[in-house]
Amino acid sequence: MAYLYLDDSKHHPHGFSLAAFAICDADPHEELEALFVECGFDLSSYEYKSSTAMRDNPGLQRLRNALRGFVSSKCQIAVCIVDGDKQIGPASLALLKKAILHPKLRGQRHQVFFDEGLFSSESRAKTIASEISGLDDCTIHFEQDSQRVSGIQVADLIAHTCGTMLLDALGKINKIVNVPNSGYDDGVEIDLGFEMWAGIRYSFLSVGSGADIDDEDFAVVLVEPHGLYIDPSASPEVSVAAPKRFGSMYLGCIH
Template sequence: MAYLYLDDSKHHPAGFSLAAFVICETDPSGHVEAIFRGLGFDPRNFEYKSSAKMAGDDRLQKLRSAMMHYVGTNCRIAVCVVEGDRRLGPAALRLLHSALSHPNLEGQDHEVFFDEGLFQSPKSAADLASIEGKFTQCRMHFEQDSRKLLGIQLADLVAHTCSTMLLETLGHVTKKVVLEAPGDSAYDGQEVELGFEMWACIRYAFLSMAKQHSKDELGEATVKVFPWGLFIDESTSERVAAAAMRRFGENYLGCIH
């Protein structure tokens, strides 16, 4: 069994919205609560939101990093991209169908939680899922309150992170950061693109499978994310669709030091 949580990040000026599933083998609530409390946040009355201003707030930055580390080491990720945001819910269901065909998820029962606002109502969402007819192994929870579900707060972080990576691919983000790498890493103190730093933190988490019959060294270290961990809705413009496929369609897992 897996626990899947979905949230979205909207970027209308850039021509897309992105939704992300965080996929956990066990209920992540206890682990995430411990992260919150360890940094002085009470999960009963505090909600992590990626949209919050974090510049100059050391605790929030540490919380974001700790949550990102948890995702990168304990979870899997799948994302979908749409034009606007009206098709986020249907696209998320299409993404879920693709993700469930992955060998690690196929043939099992799952709990699936969707944030609020992705469908017109819980009934319309259930009706659409029923029409699809592909989710008999899933217990679906629509219109969930992110304040009460820490798994959705993890999905909020991942949706924002992956959106920033796509914005950079599209040329909308050019920010660079100075890395603080442990030990004798060659990256310590090096200035890199923000998207590279984000990708490096979660690159092992994308739902993927090994490429078959790779003929070069880089190919052997590159896995396929599409179609299990990426769905691009037909509404998406050619420019955004191509950028999403470039950014997420395959993933390099080799050495980056």
């Protein structure tokens, strides 16, 4: 059984919204509770939000980095992209259908949790889900409170990260960050989109490319079959950029 949590990141000025699943092998709540405590926060009273200003808050930066580590070691990622936000809910269900066909997830029962506000109503969400074949192995919980369902807070971090990666791929941001312990000279500065990609590239739900071990593409895995859904509503610009950014991942050495 897998536990899947979904949240979204809206970027209306740039013509898209993105939703992401955090896919965990087990209910992550107890581990997240301990992680929050280690960073000086109480999960029962504090909710992590990527939109919170963190520049002058070392504690929040520490929590964000710990959650990034949790994603890298404990989660897999699947994303969908839409225009605006009206299709986020239906597109997320279409992504769910693709994701559970992954060899690791196929044929199992799953618990799936959607954040609040992704559908016009819970009844509408259930109607749409009932019309999609292939979701019978999922127990789906709509309109969930992210304060109480802590896995959604992890999905919030993933959606924000992937949204920033897509903004970078679209040429909408141009930010350079200093990265300590990068493997390069101290104080190296790299593109923000590259830094975010490097941190989560191993976590995307993917399958092998089928390349021979001597082929230069051997270190590339394919995300699009199960871990990426691009809604027909997406603009031509986004529909081109999203597969380039998320459709496959290079897992080889980048140092």
